Amino acid sequence: MSAATPRADLMQARRDFFDRHAEPMGVVPPSILRSWRRCVERGFDSHAEPRIEPVGSAALREHHERSERLIRLCRPELEALAGEARDTGSLVILTDGGGLVLDAVGDPGFAGKAAGVALRPGVLWAEAAAGTNAIGAALVERRPTEVRGAEHYFESHRILTCAAAPILDPRGALLGALDLSGAASIPHLHALSLIRLGVDQIEHRMFAEGFEGCDVVRLHVDPALLGTPQEGVAVFEGARLVAANRHALKLLGLDWNALGARSFGDLFEGGHLGRAEERTLRDRSGTLLHARLPARATVVPGARLRPSPAPAAPAADGPVFDPATRANLARAVKLVDGDIPILIQGETGSGKEMFARAVHAASARAEKPFVAVNCAALPEGLIESELFGYEHGAFTGARRAGSKGLLREADGGVLFLDEIGDMPLPLQARLLRVVQERAVTPLGGGRPTPLDVRLICATHRDLQGLSAQQAFRPDLYFRLAQFTFALPPLRTLPDRTALIEALWRGLPTDGRRIGADGLEALRRYDWPGNHRELVGVLKAMIALSSPGETLGPDLLPATVLAASSALARPAENAEGGLEAMARGAMLSAIEACGGNVAAAARKLGVSRSTLYRRALGR
Numbered sequence: 001m002s003a004a005t006p007r008a009d010l011m012q013a014r015r016d017f018f019d020r021h022a023e024p025m026g027v028v029p030p031s032i033l034r035s036w037r038r039c040v041e042r043g044f045d046s047h048a049e050p051r052i053e054p055v056g057s058a059a060l061r062e063h064h065e066r067s068e069r070l071i072r073l074c075r076p077e078l079e080a081l082a083g084e085a086r087d088t089g090s091l092v093i094l095t096d097g098g099g100l101v102l103d104a105v106g107d108p109g110f111a112g113k114a115a116g117v118a119l120r121p122g123v124l125w126a127e128a129a130a131g132t133n134a135i136g137a138a139l140v141e142r143r144p145t146e147v148r149g150a151e152h153y154f155e156s157h158r159i160l161t162c163a164a165a166p167i168l169d170p171r172g173a174l175l176g177a178l179d180l181s182g183a184a185s186i187p188h189l190h191a192l193s194l195i196r197l198g199v200d201q202i203e204h205r206m207f208a209e210g211f212e213g214c215d216v217v218r219l220h221v222d223p224a225l226l227g228t229p230q231e232g233v234a235v236f237e238g239a240r241l242v243a244a245n246r247h248a249l250k251l252l253g254l255d256w257n258a259l260g261a262r263s264f265g266d267l268f269e270g271g272h273l274g275r276a277e278e279r280t281l282r283d284r285s286g287t288l289l290h291a292r293l294p295a296r297a298t299v300v301p302g303a304r305l306r307p308s309p310a311p312a313a314p315a316a317d318g319p320v321f322d323p324a325t326r327a328n329l330a331r332a333v334k335l336v337d338g339d340i341p342i343l344i345q346g347e348t349g350s351g352k353e354m355f356a357r358a359v360h361a362a363s364a365r366a367e368k369p370f371v372a373v374n375c376a377a378l379p380e381g382l383i384e385s386e387l388f389g390y391e392h393g394a395f396t397g398a399r400r401a402g403s404k405g406l407l408r409e410a411d412g413g414v415l416f417l418d419e420i421g422d423m424p425l426p427l428q429a430r431l432l433r434v435v436q437e438r439a440v441t442p443l444g445g446g447r448p449t450p451l452d453v454r455l456i457c458a459t460h461r462d463l464q465g466l467s468a469q470q471a472f473r474p475d476l477y478f479r480l481a482q483f484t485f486a487l488p489p490l491r492t493l494p495d496r497t498a499l500i501e502a503l504w505r506g507l508p509t510d511g512r513r514i515g516a517d518g519l520e521a522l523r524r525y526d527w528p529g530n531h532r533e534l535v536g537v538l539k540a541m542i543a544l545s546s547p548g549e550t551l552g553p554d555l556l557p558a559t560v561l562a563a564s565s566a567l568a569r570p571a572e573n574a575e576g577g578l579e580a581m582a583r584g585a586m587l588s589a590i591e592a593c594g595g596n597v598a599a600a601a602r603k604l605g606v607s608r609s610t611l612y613r614r615a616l617g618r
């Protein structure tokens with residue numbers, strides 16, 4: 001294809017799409033079509049000149065400093081591909097996760113032409129800025145993408161043909177993109193393959209450091225590919241999968257959500273890797289994989305959780321713990337492995353179930369079931385049969401075959417009794433018998449069946465207080481709460497910023513960043529809904545913005561903005577900016593409460609006098 005003589009069918013497709021608003025069928029690859037649609041939604045005019053300006057040299061220096069590790073990691077590929085780029089009259093380009101061009105090397109002649117359309121360091125090639133292009137689309141879609149000539153959204157970019165692939169870190173976070181761009185008039189048959197290979201090498205190198213204390217398992221169906229950048233790499237912390245490359249996820253039929261959520265035993269038959277340096281493994285679909293791991297590796301079902309290499313290592317949407325909770329997690333694993341029942345206390349949303357699941361994943365029973373029962377959610381009439389099971393014909397409506405019951409479902413594994421404080425008293429007596437006798441008798445009689453479970457209970461209530469008032473059986477309390485862990489409310493954490501940042505890193509941010517103002521507002525708010533509320537707000541900020549953007553406090557819900565700002569000492573607030581937005585949010589809250597200042601103050605969690613002073617200037 002050439003810029004001067006573009007493919008007639010593609011030009012027809014452009015006219016159909018842009019002028020007649022018709023969907024061109026079969027001519028334009030689906031990923032390009034999706035990108036065109038996103039650009040139309042942004043209101044971009046394909047005939048106009050995109051407004052993409054380079055940042056100043058000081059700002060570019062700052063971007064370089066922030067991406068120092070990425071640039072260092074990519075240096076060998078940039079140098080290797082620069083030769084290829086010179087030979088084919090093209091440029092190899094590295095961007096950060098937001099699509100800002102950090103470096104461009106290759107053919108000086110083409111570099112001049114590319115600069116004419118602002119394809120040069122310091123310019124943002126995110127889709128939200130530059131329309132459909134390979135860098136932007138690869139970052140949005142998180143997959144290698146090629147955009148040729150008139151497939152670019154803006155007409156002025158037709159002179160380019162580009163191939164780019166996103167660079168993902170071992171936990172799935174988007175770090176940047178590698179791109180090969182040249183003149184549309186020259187065919188670049190292997191550009192995408194070269195870029196893919198380059199990114200494979202960069203991503204492979206990332207496993208060389210940062211996983212001390214973990215088991216790094218290398219996998220491939222073809223033993224000849226072990227040790228190459230095409231091998232799958234899966235990292236286990238204890239028995240839990242905590243990091244991987246794309247090849248490993250593909251080999252095992254997983255996506256990034258598996259990190260933090262899947263254990264060794266979920267993935268492989270036998271559930272035991274032992275100390276052999278090379279061996280074969282069978283995955284759960286029966287495929288035989290060749291595996292290599294360092295001689296010291298000990299991925300066994302019972303492996304303990306080792307100290308995490310990162311301060312609060314996040315997996316996409318996986319648990320993130322503050323340092324004190326992480327230390328408690330390691331103790332909880334030891335207790336549960338030692339068959340000592342533990343009680344987790346914490347306010348709503350503080351992550352009690354997440355903590356219990358993490359204990360299970362790192363315990364000797366990681367390969368065995370984790371059965372969670374919410375005692376508050378089960379209807380009182382059903383809880384007994386659900387928990388203890390029943391014999392055939394035990395009561396009207398019982399299934400013919402009877403039911404095993406949740407306690408026996410957990411046999412061999414971990415039973416998590418959530419909201420244990422809400423368990424009705426008569427059931428507490430039965431549960432006490434189960435705990436004492438380690439056997440369960442189903443409803444309707446039958447012989448007691450031995451039960452082998454490790455117990456974790458959780459509650460947001462003051463169980464000790466309830467047991468002192470006989471509202472909870474004290475004998476059961478002392479059986480279940482042999483060791484109590486209190487999960488801290490977010491407002492009491494000494495370093496909330498680190499936790500917010502770690503949770504943010506675990507989300508699919510596509511190069512978005514939280515600006516200083518936004519982070520400050522998030523830090524100040526006291527999060528009555530704890531992790532649940534915070535994760536919800538972070539996800540909402542992502543939904544309300546575009547990849548590559550820097551997010552400000554304007555994306556925060558009024559309650560967060562107003563309360564967080566109202567909590568700050570007035571002297572801390574700069575004039576305008578955050579303060580003005582907070583005042584706006586407070587006024588909206590008052591309006592939403594029909595002018596009732598007391599109700600608005602309650603809703604925002606601030607005092608009435610604060611609201612009068614800050615919102616109404618009285």
Ligand SMILES: Nc1ncnc2c1ncn2[C@@H]1O[C@H](COP(=O)(O)OP(=O)(O)OP(=O)(O)O)[C@@H](O)[C@H]1O
Nearest residue numbers: 318319320321348349350351352353354531532535
């Ligand atoms: N440590 C954590 N890391 C990341 N996200 C978390 C963490 N803890 C909680 N969350 C988020 O909060 C949500 C609620 O967590 P969880 O159900 O564990 O809380 P809980 O304390 O058991 O809540 P409740 O008392 O209301 O049942 C999770 O789905 C997750 O999105």
